Amino acid sequence: MKVERTIRITAATTWLPDARYPAASAVAAGAITAEQAAGAACSAVPVGAAVPAWWMGSQAARQCLGEHGVDPVEIDLVTYAGMTPGEEDPWSPAHRLARVLGASRAVAIGLAQMSNGGAAGIGWAATLMQADDSVRHALCTTAGNFSALPYDRWQTAPATVFGDGATAVLLGRDEGPLVIRSLGSAGRPLLEETFPAFHPFRPLPEPVSGPREDALGFASNLKGSREVIQEAVGIALADAGLGDEDTARERIALVSSNRLGAQVTDQVVRRALPRALRDRYRAFGAETGHLGAGDLPANLADILAGDLLGAGECALLIGTGAGVTAGAIIVERE
Numbered sequence: 001m002k003v004e005r006t007i008r009i010t011a012a013t014t015w016l017p018d019a020r021y022p023a024a025s026a027v028a029a030g031a032i033t034a035e036q037a038a039g040a041a042c043s044a045v046p047v048g049a050a051v052p053a054w055w056m057g058s059q060a061a062r063q064c065l066g067e068h069g070v071d072p073v074e075i076d077l078v079t080y081a082g083m084t085p086g087e088e089d090p091w092s093p094a095h096r097l098a099r100v101l102g103a104s105r106a107v108a109i110g111l112a113q114m115s116n117g118g119a120a121g122i123g124w125a126a127t128l129m130q131a132d133d134s135v136r137h138a139l140c141t142t143a144g145n146f147s148a149l150p151y152d153r154w155q156t157a158p159a160t161v162f163g164d165g166a167t168a169v170l171l172g173r174d175e176g177p178l179v180i181r182s183l184g185s186a187g188r189p190l191l192e193e194t195f196p197a198f199h200p201f202r203p204l205p206e207p208v209s210g211p212r213e214d215a216l217g218f219a220s221n222l223k224g225s226r227e228v229i230q231e232a233v234g235i236a237l238a239d240a241g242l243g244d245e246d247t248a249r250e251r252i253a254l255v256s257s258n259r260l261g262a263q264v265t266d267q268v269v270r271r272a273l274p275r276a277l278r279d280r281y282r283a284f285g286a287e288t289g290h291l292g293a294g295d296l297p298a299n300l301a302d303i304l305a306g307d308l309l310g311a312g313e314c315a316l317l318i319g320t321g322a323g324v325t326a327g328a329i330i331v332e333r334e
Helices: 023-028 034-038 053-068 093-101 114-131 189-194 218-239 245-251 262-272 275-280 292-305
Strands: 008-015 020-022 044-046 077-082 107-111 138-144 165-172 178-187 252-256 314-321 325-333
Touching: 008 053, 008 292, 020 023, 023 034, 053 077, 053 093, 053 138, 053 165, 077 093, 077 114, 077 292, 093 107, 093 138, 107 114, 114 138, 114 165, 114 178, 114 292, 114 314, 114 325, 138 292, 165 292, 178 218, 189 218, 218 262, 218 314, 218 325, 245 252, 245 275, 252 275, 252 292, 262 314, 292 314, 292 325
Parallel strands: 077 107, 077 138, 252 314
Antiparallel strands: 008 165, 008 178, 020 044, 138 165, 178 325, 314 325
């Protein structure tokens, strides 16, 4: 989607619990080997223990709003994407979060897009702001607490480790360092049955009705994920006027995606990019691991905190979630 009306990233923040679970402790506990720890995408991950995911989200949101001095009453839309089963207490985490923030007139929306949730929230908000001038501020939040996993979080997948934490992104029209230039999204829901054939919070795989040659669906889903990312990225580049590879390379200074292991990133994400952009890829998350739905917003927060874009430079941020859905967002530093 081409974003023709000015929509700005006013602020973006990441909130993490203080407790850490280092790779060395996982090795000592016998969860992983020293070789596996050496190949992981992170050295330690934050752990929320009994802290509710929605509460983490409220802390990230307060921090985000406080950075720019926006009164919660001014928020028109709140999106919330989480991956914690039942969200521990509230039957609608999006509405709970809006209430405790004081966003008393906001429309609250909960999103179930797995690891693409952060991208989807920003996409929904930007689309609504394009269509309706009365929506002046949108707050997009994510949160996840993976402490209830029925296995050690360091065993999630090769070189990928779940980290607990929350993110918040504030969108506005008048002020903000980054402007959203385009959005791209794509899906392959036929892969839902085998991506993968187990729920993260269940100890055993669910049965699948399809062919058994690839019982966990890894091969088909690597290919499907690569295709859906390529489609979403292609839409975003074309709608931003960056469809030509030379132009894209000239304007795009940085590409980022989910905080997964290097093997998955290389095989799925980087291979889905135009060749001209593959060396622009930058990995984030060495201190957080995979934040579930929060990876794209956390990358956005790191880009802002590190002042990684110069005037006129763009970043391509990619999100992807099991199911399969992908989102791509192009932002520019003015």
